[in-house]
Amino acid sequence: MTAGDGVPALRADGLGKSYGREWALRDCTFSVPAGSVVGLVGPNGAGKTTLLSLTVGLLAATEGEIAVFGERSRAYTAGTLARVSYLAQDHPLYRGFTVADMLRLGQSMNPRWDQRLAQTRLDRLGIPPGRKIKTLSGGQQAQISLTMALAKRAPLLALDEPVASLDPIARLEFMRDVMAACADTGLTVVIASHVISELERLCDWLLVLTAGRLQLAGPVDDLVAAHQVLTVPRPTPDAELPGTVIDRIDSDRHSTAVTAADLGQLAQAMRQDWRAEPVSFEQLLIAYLQRPTRAAQSAGLSAGPARPGDRSRSSQTGITS
């Protein structure tokens, strides 16, 4: 399961999940190649945890499907559980257990458990195996959760807000460890996070969700190349700007717009009193996070590799990779 063999690490097709009449996630279609480090970004309640829960089999899809390395995820089946290591938000652990107890739990509940990996990691972190979980710091608890997820030896690692409760130093250490693990093992990683600066350093793939809809999906480099920041005099209507305007901020005299347009489109439309800049990772994310849900419709870009019979979906706004 390396990046070469062509089976996507994660593929969603029309994926949706509703709770009663409320859709937590809908029309989600994307395809992530193996070996990617995927940033899953969205405001609270956008459906990030729902997407991860569907992936790991904690939830059953209401419509569509999601597949991990070509195998459809089914809620609570051993096959699905074995393909994904999941680190839940707030890294839950049994507080009364010792560190060694937690590892033994992992060992007794996972056939591919790598005890040596787990012990080596904890030795390196200097966490004594006899300590009770509740006596450890938040950072250490997060590290134990990560250790358990890695020792499970699943090809996909899904992290839900892994550093949200950590101090800045613990964040850095945690993320460094995630990256080292990816480099060592060729893991595919999905990280749901609010911390844009962390994601910028780590991720080579992006999934942006708002209000249960996929706004953007694709490799970071392609997405950045396909968007421009234009500073234009007010009032210049959106229609005169190249591509699709994703976000626009009007000041007294000027408007700054992020548009989905490549350099060719930009060159054609460019005027003398306009200023064009490449979009930054952060600008790109903020633009999509602020964008109203359904505005993506006209972007006309498709997320993930096109497949025969793939219906055009309102939320596909990424770049073909």
Place this chain on the structure above:
Amino acid sequence: MIWVTWRQHRAQAIACLALFCALAALAITLGLSMRAAFSSDGLPACLARSGGTGCPAAITSFVDKFSQGAASLINLPLIAIPVFLGIVVGAPLLGRELEQGTWRLAWTQTVPRTRWLVTKLGLVTGGLVLFGVAVTALTTWYYGPLEQVSSRLQFGPSSAEGLTFTASLLGAFGLAVLAGLLLRNTIGAMVAAYIAWEIPSAFVLLVLNGPGHFPAPATMRIPCRDGCPGAGVNSVPPVTGHLGDSVLSIARSGGDLVVSYLPASRFWTVQFIGGGLYLLIAASALGTAIWLLHRRTT
């Protein structure tokens, strides 16, 4: 999974063992003194000689001594243990996992959650049955002498012998597990399970073993050919002639005495009805919990 279950429940297992040891110490101390009194009062000889008709005063004083006061100290824990133990073990089994969020850890290892739950319930239920059977054996031994000279259909024996102790323990456990799943909260589950458990218990206590007298008591007509015996409901031995019977009322009808009484054999009838009710509740509650967890998708 076996190790995980052991690790999560070992404190409870050790507490159960300690509880059993304390009960055993109490039951053996009281039981031995009961046996000593039984012999020194000459009851074995009297029973062998006359079936109890020769020593009503000795029997009455023995029964009074050991079914009241300090000697009945053991009854209280025996009444309280099933419900409290069942609830304390059952409520956190799912309730605490859901309350503290550890279900996201437990159910994302490679063991599917249904197997996780079935394994845990199987092992914990097995442990509770073991505890229940051990306590029942202890109490059956303890009440032995008392039951040779009085009815078993009394508060202590009827709740701590036969099936009731183990079955009501499992009933409370099952209700608490289900309440934990539904309420996602340990303390709430304990309260809800306690209230739910009181419903069948009220039936068992008030109807099967109490004034409700269901199934209906037996009746015996005693012809008064030579004048009716002057026996009352508390006569020793009972007017029915069997020390294990419990007489409820005596009426005169024509030339006969009509005796309404609970025969000794009623003990097992009541045990099967009450125990069966508790076991049915335990099985339905646990089955519902497994089914809900299996098909739950949210």
